[in-house]
Amino acid sequence: MSFVEYGDTIKDGDTAIVFLGHESMFPVKVQHGSKTQTKYGVIRHSTDLIGKRYGSKVTCSKGGWVFILHPTPELWTMNLPHRTQILYSTDISLITMMLELKPGSIVCESGTGSGSLSHAIIRTVAPTGHLYTVEFHQQRAEKAKEEFQEHQVEHLVTVKNQDVCKNGFGVSNVADAVFLDIPSPWEAIGHAQSALKIEGGRICSFSPCIEQVQRTCLAMEEHGFTEINTLEILLRVYNVRTISLQIPDLGKAAEDNSSTGFDSSNQSNQGSLYGILQQGTAQFKSGVPLKEMVGHTGYLTFATKSLF
Amino acid sequence: MEESAKPGLRICEGDCAVLKRDEVFKAVLVLRRRKVIFEKQWFYLDNAIGHIYGTTFEVSSGGSLQPKKKMEETTTETKEAGTDNRNIIDDGKSQKLTHDDIKALKDKGIKGQEIVQQLIENSTTFRGKTEFAQDKYIKKKKKKYEAVITIVKPSTRILSTMYYAREPGKINHLRYDTLAQMLTLGNIRAGNKMIVMETCAGLVLGAIMERMGGYGSVIQMYPGGGPVRAATSCFGFPESFFNTLYEFPLSKVDSLVSGTFSSETLPSEPEYNVPVEEESNGSLDEKQTLIQETEEESSTEAVMESNETEEQETMDLAAEDTEYKESKEKGNKENIREKQRKQQERRRKLVETAALLEEKNADGLIVASRFHPTPLLLSLLEFVAPSRPFVVYCQYKEPLLECYTKLREKGGVINLKLSETWLRNYQVLPDRSHPKLMMSGGGGYLLSGITVTVEKVQSDASSLEAQKIEEPTSKKRKLQELHC
Secondary structure (H helix, E strand, O other), X not given: OEOOEOOOEOOOOOEEXXXXXXXXXXXXXXXXXXXXXXXXXEEEHHHHHOOOEOOOEEEOOOOOEEEEEOOOXXXXXXXXXXXXXXXXXXXXXXXXXXXXXXXXXXXEEEOOOOOHHHHHHHHHHOOOOEEEEEOOOHXXXXXXXXXXXXXXXXXXXXXXXXXXXXXXXXXXXXXXXXXXXXXXXXXXXXXXXXXXXXXXXXXXXXXXXXXXXXXXXXXXXXXXXXXXXXXXXXXXXXXXXXXXXXXXXXXXXXXXXXXXXXXXXXXXXXXXOOEOOOOOEEEEEEEEEOOOOOOOOOEEEEEEEEOO | OOOXXXXXXXXXXXXXXEEEEOOXXXXXXXXXXXXXXXXXXXXXXXXXXXXXXXXXXXXXXXXXXXXXXXXXXXXXXXXOOEOOOOOOOOOOOOEOOOHHHHXXXXXXXXXXXXXXHHHHHOEOOHHHOEHHHHHHHHXXXXXXXXXXXXXXXXXXXXXXXXXXXXXXXXXXXXXXXXHHHHHHHOOOOOXXXXXXXXXXXXHHHHHHHHHHOOOOEEEEEEOOOOOOOHHHHHOXXXXXXXXHEEEEXXXXXXXXXXXXXXOOOOOOOHHHHOOOOOOOOOOHHHHHHHHHHHHHHHHHHHHHOOOOOOHHXXXXXXXXXXXXXXXXXXXXXXXXXXXXHHHHHHHHHHHHHHHHHHXXXXXXXXXXXXXXXXXXXXXXXXXXXXXXXXXXXXOOOHHHHHHHHHHHHHOOEEEEEEEEEEEEEEEOOOOOOEEOOOOOOOOOEEEEEEEOOOOOOOOHHHHHHHHHHHOOHHHHHHHHHHOO
């Protein structure tokens, strides 16, 4: 297993995802002799996990079962230990595409935070690219380094513990793309500019507040960035439900019963828009929006550094 | 395989490039002495060759491109401005220059920048406008009179934006941020073995190939006579990227699943069935596929209720059918031999592709087509290894509702999620930041999930039943809902 390559079977030392049910999962470090408690009972790593195929159903001691999944940056994002607020896959997707990341890209990022975006960037730039990630919080930087090692991607990433606003990224004219998720990104635009390749590249700044965005846009303009564009992306999830709606009784005359479109006794209407299960109700499938959704994560500001 | 900085940096003859003016893009092939029409202007790309990608050019008279120096910001010496618009009256008399005057200026070869300056000087109301309104005025006039274009390197970002703006019907209205979600949710990366089924002109395929960087393999499933890759060719991938690109006809999928597959009949190849009657000049094969493609296209259009106007404009690259020209020039006999050789080569690759699929160990499945997703998913998921992601795009929500239900009934998939994304652009100016007036009404829907092993012995339903018994009732219902 590695976060940049699929493996077929679960091995000692792997980070696997234990899937209990929708939205209910957690990561586990596979170790010989180790045990993991779930609500369905104990999973014994040596017998239940090691050697099994990823995607297998594993029966726990109480008889319930779970699936063991191969880790991906997306599953990691859903399960990682939060040390900070993190970026989720919806924003990450847009960032990756708009920064034009691909295998071989050199990327600078700050801050590292909990490493959610870092894992996604590493996945995309592997096997020939590199991520330089800068985090001003020492413990977070160290923890991130450990995780990259555990996930076998340490050769693709350099973690630095410094303040990007003061000391920059520690590299110059190498990056194809720069990503900023810091409290005052406008202070780091100059450093971002010099980290990018001479011939140019892309930059993205993520900020929750519009005031931050305004200052950042001004700074980008001052540093000669072009194509400055601010946008926001929201994920709308739908629950798939079968819904039955009652047909109101409008007091129709008895003889009209057979001609009404909603009458289940009418055979000719079986193929109609409404699936009729029982008298007086119409059944259909619907994608029901969640009662509450994330309405704001942050504004994404993209820009291009170009020679001209 | 990787694009080292040096060779891809400059615009070369034969490159696939993208012209850009403000938010408008157009993919072109860089050729000498070839007239290009873009945004109501015509010009030749000859002078652009040798310049660095990202250079902005000015179109001068005679259609030649001149690189534009770093923006000599239009002088903002007119710092005189009004406070509000109470004195601005719309009587159509504020501009003293007439249409003919402006046309005369243009004909004299006066630069766009100069024309804008003259417009400002001859506007009676400009000084009375607020500073903000002045900015807006200048920006608007610049856009109209300054003939500048930028030449950029193609990428998924640029091509998906271009297609969505210009020809959404060709890509089933797949918005670029939705495509971005697909690439991430599908865990597309170097080294994967991906199955792709798309009818988005090859845009989704191209996006996947870009993310894989020539490492790993892609199997494109195609309907009809052959895979459509018009948009794929716009990416300008190196030749090596196509060595690991395979294609497989959808019409053979069922036989492959049931184990009755044979390579003997390729879809829509009349010359195979009647090899002797080949007296035409050999362009039959190409023509045939062409007809089929146009048929497909027109039927798509009918569904998409769209009226593409500038179809050829983006499709300039596709028109470049070198194969067609080649085969026309060749002699008849040689032609037939060549054809048979190609035929054999095709069959060899088909067998190879079938073998790749039969390993049933693909690292993911991406579907973005105009077809109903359910049958595609039910069949193609057979070829995907357990614990791998899959993503299906559909322009409409309802087919995905059905697909969701059918997949749950069949089993072997978890973490099913139906979603869409909303994308909102912002105007950011000091003290004047707000969402833009217009936003996209919809970018399509995605159904994503993860494959798992299917146990043949114990049916999923019974084990779910067993688990439910242990759970308290409240939990039970929840579990049933969640275990999807």
